[in-house]
Amino acid sequence: MSDHISSQFNNDIMFINSNLTKMGGICEDNLKKAIKAMTKNDSKLAEQIISKDEELDQIENQIDDVVIKTIALRQPVADDLRLLFAAIKIAAAFERIGDLIKNIGKRTLSISEEEPLKLKAPISDLGKQVNLQLTKAVNSHTTKDSKLALEVWNSDIEIDKIYNSLTIDLVAALRKKKQVEVGSHLLFIAKNLERIGDHTTEIAEMVYYIITGQQMDKSARPKKSF
Amino acid sequence: MVDKINNLKFKTKNVSVFYGSKQAINKISLDIEEKQITALIGPSGCGKSTFLRCLNRMNDVISNCSVNGKILLDGNNIYSDEIDPVLLRAKVGMVFQKPNPFPKSIFENIAYGPRIHGIGNNRAELTDLVHHSLEQAGLIDEVKDRLDDIATGLSGGQQQRICIARAIAVNPDVILMDEPCSALDPIATAKIEELMSSLSKSYTIIIVTHSMQQAGRVSQKTAFFHMGDLIEYGETPKIFTQPDQQKTQDYITGRFG
Numbered sequence: 001m002s003d004h005i006s007s008q009f010n011n012d013i014m015f016i017n018s019n020l021t022k023m024g025g026i027c028e029d030n031l032k033k034a035i036k037a038m039t040k041n042d043s044k045l046a047e048q049i050i051s052k053d054e055e056l057d058q059i060e061n062q063i064d065d066v067v068i069k070t071i072a073l074r075q076p077v078a079d080d081l082r083l084l085f086a087a088i089k090i091a092a093a094f095e096r097i098g099d100l101i102k103n104i105g106k107r108t109l110s111i112s113e114e115e116p117l118k119l120k121a122p123i124s125d126l127g128k129q130v131n132l133q134l135t136k137a138v139n140s141h142t143t144k145d146s147k148l149a150l151e152v153w154n155s156d157i158e159i160d161k162i163y164n165s166l167t168i169d170l171v172a173a174l175r176k177k178k179q180v181e182v183g184s185h186l187l188f189i190a191k192n193l194e195r196i197g198d199h200t201t202e203i204a205e206m207v208y209y210i211i212t213g214q215q216m217d218k219s220a221r222p223k224k225s226f
Numbered sequence: 227m228v229d230k231i232n233n234l235k236f237k238t239k240n241v242s243v244f245y246g247s248k249q250a251i252n253k254i255s256l257d258i259e260e261k262q263i264t265a266l267i268g269p270s271g272c273g274k275s276t277f278l279r280c281l282n283r284m285n286d287v288i289s290n291c292s293v294n295g296k297i298l299l300d301g302n303n304i305y306s307d308e309i310d311p312v313l314l315r316a317k318v319g320m321v322f323q324k325p326n327p328f329p330k331s332i333f334e335n336i337a338y339g340p341r342i343h344g345i346g347n348n349r350a351e352l353t354d355l356v357h358h359s360l361e362q363a364g365l366i367d368e369v370k371d372r373l374d375d376i377a378t379g380l381s382g383g384q385q386q387r388i389c390i391a392r393a394i395a396v397n398p399d400v401i402l403m404d405e406p407c408s409a410l411d412p413i414a415t416a417k418i419e420e421l422m423s424s425l426s427k428s429y430t431i432i433i434v435t436h437s438m439q440q441a442g443r444v445s446q447k448t449a450f451f452h453m454g455d456l457i458e459y460g461e462t463p464k465i466f467t468q469p470d471q472q473k474t475q476d477y478i479t480g481r482f483g
Contacts, residue, residue, distance in 0.1 A: 077442070078474075
């Protein structure tokens with residue numbers, strides 16, 4: 001794609017794109033650490049994750065400011081307008097993902113002294129699957145790849161399936177072992193991962209919209225998770 | 227694709243215009259719907275004003291200009307021998323970039339057209355017509371007490387609305403506007419745009435504009451011209467959010483070098 005005649009406009013668009021990529025990178029990295037912290041009962045790592053969330057909030061605010069300024073000053077149209085509209089939604093999705101990861105960190109601190117359940121392993125698998133999706137969504141934005149965005153969107157159903165079966169197993173195990181406190185935290189962590197999957201899907205929808213100008217057919221992929 | 231609800235006012239087929247040996251527009255085929263606002267956009271020299279001027283044969287007055295192809299107004303070829311260009315220009319009125327009222331009174335500016343076309347047989351009928359035209363142009367409250375004042379003493383925006391009233395007075399079907407707001411401030415521009423929107427209930431309006439925001443605000447259909455070619459024509463919201471052609475996108479987003 002060729003550049004705008006206005007170099008300031010180009011700079012603003014570049015700022016937005018690079019900061020969205022940055023938010024994506026922080027989320028990927030933090031999610032990886034959150035899964036590790038939970039699995040290894042690593043409270044130091046969990047605290048590190050919690051403190052990182054503030055940076056995401058700040059970047060989201062910066063993106064929003066540049067988007068608002070650009071709309072007011074340049075009256076963008078066509079693909080520029082789609083990018084700016086989508087940037088606000090993508091940044092908000094990353095910010096929500098950041099909150100959910102932070103919550104995983106907090107819950108990890110609460111359960112770090114507890115005896116680890118065997119069920120942490122499937123939660124960790126779910127987390128890795130979600131992080132893979134997140135990486136693909138971030139890449140689809142960076143490389144403007146609508147096919148990859150579509151792939152992310154279509155794969156969320158797999159995450160829902162893993163989450164549903166995990167929830168059933170977790171509830172059954174809790175009933176048996178009566179570890180209500182740690183079990184509740186783990187249920188919430190699993191739910192957070194499933195929600196991160198949903199936000200990742202929203203990002204893929206927006207990337208697809210930026211590139212093609214078309215909205216994905218949301219009725220084609222009904223939500224099936226708890 | 228033509229919207230079935232609206233009748234076609236103009237149908238142009240393969241219209242090419244040459245100034246001497248230089249071709250200004252190349253085989254333009256465009257259907258313009260009745261009682262809608264159609265915007266023509268494109269960089270300077272793209273042929274949009276040339277095309278506009280074909281629609282009421284204003285190019286006839288340029289000696290080395292030749293027009294090929296067909297332009298049908300309500301199904302009739304406006305370049306056929308039976309068409310009187312003077313009557314055509316009453317039916318297809320025009321408003322220019324720079325307001326150009328006659329150096330006469332406000333009343334005379336509006337009454338001039340009807341007089342030469344034999345509309346309004348006496349002073350009372352003419353007065354009614356002048357009032358009605360000024361009312362339609364949204365100017366009556368501002369000028370009703372000074373109809374004998376010279377029109378060139380009005381503000382730019384008012385002068386432009388005088389020109390619109392003057393076009394309306396001869397009972398046209400179509401009003402062509404060639405950058406009607408480029409010499410006006412934002413308030414006067416907003417008034418003209420509001421006027422265009424109310425006039426489009428009774429008239430077909432075709433506007434050439436350099437302001438893409440204006441095309442977006444006022445028109446239902448937009449045609450993008452580039453180097454004499456019609457690149458894309460479609461619903462205005464679609465053109466400004468999701469144009470089909472890369473050239474259109476490059477132009478409206480300010481990427482054209």
